[in-house]
Amino acid sequence: MKKSRLFSLLCACWPGAGEMYLGLMNRGLAIMLLFWGIIAVGAFGFVIPMFLLPVIWFYSFFDTLTLRNLDYYALTELQERDEYFFRDLMGDKYDLPGVAKKYHLFLGIALIVCGGFFLYDRLIRWIWHVQIVPSWLLGFLDDLPSMLVSFGIIALGVWLVRGKRMPADEVEDFPQYRKESEGEKEEHGHGKRTA
Secondary structure (H helix, E strand, O other), X not given: OOOOHHHHHHHHOOOOHHHHHOOOHHHHHHHHHHHHHHHHHHHOOOOHHHHHHHHHHHHHHHHHHHHHOOOHHHHXXXXXXXXXXXXXXXXXXXXXXXXXXXXXXXXXXXXXXHHHHHHHHHHHHHHHHHOXXXXXXXXXXXXXXXXXXXXXXXXXXXXXXXXXXXXHHHOOOOOOOOOOOHHHHHHHHHHHHHO
């Protein structure tokens, strides 16, 4: 069935909808869940990932335009491959429960950090309404998560700039050139004499 170019352009303005309209349901669903998931997390006060929203929007928009310009056979092949989208995204060996099992430590830490941040935010708002602490301390507590994230970003940057260091015993001041053993020297010397 021929897809309308105008309607696919209109759907491209909504992240994930253009891919769904062109028959790539799983791909569109992944983009839509990511986009609206970030908005939901931002609504709870965790605004750091919100900078990804324009990136996701532009990716989805231009992805839809690219898909719209494919010929019928290329688009049909992508539609047939779309049912394996999540499996390809996470690797052939892993399904969603397998990924959760493999990365359970990382997912657990991420959930604890997010839950702790939301709890901290609610606690600060409650203290603000009750006014049981001085305003300067409340301002400091309110800015504390941003400061911690800033310190974390700086630490990550320093770690990336430093790179991998060689252990002290492996560091050489001068490169050593190949040393010939005495036996090799005699062979070379003997070879020169006979020639």
